[in-house]
Amino acid sequence: MKKRYIVSLLLLFILIGTAGWYYYPQYKINQIKEASVIIKSENKDKHQITYLDYFINSPKSTFSHLVLGDSVAQGRGSEEGGFAQKVNTNLQNLTDKTFVLENQGISGATSQGLLNQLQIAAVQESVKKADIISINIGGNDLVQIAKEEGPLKAIQSYDEVKTGYEQNLEDIFELIRKHNPDAVLVLNELYNVVKSEKNYYPATEKLLNDWNLIAYETALSHQPSVVVPVSDALQTEDIDKWLYDSIHPNDEGYDRIAEKTITTFQNHSYKKAQ
Numbered sequence: 001m002k003k004r005y006i007v008s009l010l011l012l013f014i015l016i017g018t019a020g021w022y023y024y025p026q027y028k029i030n031q032i033k034e035a036s037v038i039i040k041s042e043n044k045d046k047h048q049i050t051y052l053d054y055f056i057n058s059p060k061s062t063f064s065h066l067v068l069g070d071s072v073a074q075g076r077g078s079e080e081g082g083f084a085q086k087v088n089t090n091l092q093n094l095t096d097k098t099f100v101l102e103n104q105g106i107s108g109a110t111s112q113g114l115l116n117q118l119q120i121a122a123v124q125e126s127v128k129k130a131d132i133i134s135i136n137i138g139g140n141d142l143v144q145i146a147k148e149e150g151p152l153k154a155i156q157s158y159d160e161v162k163t164g165y166e167q168n169l170e171d172i173f174e175l176i177r178k179h180n181p182d183a184v185l186v187l188n189e190l191y192n193v194v195k196s197e198k199n200y201y202p203a204t205e206k207l208l209n210d211w212n213l214i215a216y217e218t219a220l221s222h223q224p225s226v227v228v229p230v231s232d233a234l235q236t237e238d239i240d241k242w243l244y245d246s247i248h249p250n251d252e253g254y255d256r257i258a259e260k261t262i263t264t265f266q267n268h269s270y271k272k273a274q
Helices: 001-038 051-057 082-097 112-116 121-129 139-149 152-154 158-179 201-220 236-244 251-267
Strands: 062-069 098-103 133-135 184-190 225-228
Touching: 001 201, 051 082, 051 184, 051 251, 062 082, 062 112, 062 121, 082 098, 082 133, 112 139, 112 158, 121 158, 139 158, 158 201, 184 201, 184 251, 201 225, 225 251, 236 251
Parallel strands: 062 098, 062 133, 133 184, 184 225
Antiparallel strands: none
């Protein structure tokens, strides 16, 4: 009886530990998101403004919007300039100011590739003059290994790739801040393109939550910055409506990313550079 009790207790601890390992990243992400949102109440801090307020109140009439990253940053699958052009259009309508787009996205870019790109003098000059820098990066880090060496190698290399991505993203933000302390950095969440009924969907959700938690924690330490909850906008339940191919959004998908970006600007508290 005692042995059975001990075994049951051990199984319970294993289940609790496994659940914590699986759900902790999403729990932590939710905490960070909630802490960033302005609570609309009569007693709110009068000095607290949103990112949209920041652009509206700025004495500048023209803003430079630089886009860095991979094929999603580039806008592959869109006939209308991708999410960044749609963000600019929405911002212009809301602020009555001009937003000029410079898209430096590169199809297939990894976090290491973006870090290398930021060593180029011309790219650094673009960083220096930018008022907004949108970044979409990280999805290719693991996918590249799977393509070149197979899914088994990708699984075996997961911890190593994750550590490399985390360091690269920190280095990317530090390098951008070295050249431009004040630009608003806008980092997109990675989103899932695996339908929820697939057996391996939970594994992909765990992977993406790990990656996205890195994004939120990195952005938090390099203000002013926001992370756009793209995975909320691109749910797999209606994936056929927003997916262009097996990976990239179509224009409806990019519309959703742009709308979520604007919502984030409207709801999140602007934080000055430290």
